[in-house]
Amino acid sequence: MSRLPARVWQDEQRLGDLAMKFRGTRSEAERQAIAADYSQIVEQLIQSGGWQEMPAPEDELPDTWMPKAYFEYWSCS
16 A cells, blocks of 8 residues: 655645635635635645545535646546
């Protein structure tokens, strides 16, 4: 059984944390900031080459807030 690099695991955990934070606010400004952070982590995970498992739905933002790169990555994987 292969183990994920610590950075990949931490980034995956961070996506879940950000999704929960996103759901906990109604502030448009906060949601935009969270979505930007989420997008940056998605890019890091893609660049790492170690992202092997799609996040659970509760670890995602609503579809309209998800980064385009996320959908492109998982549609090709």
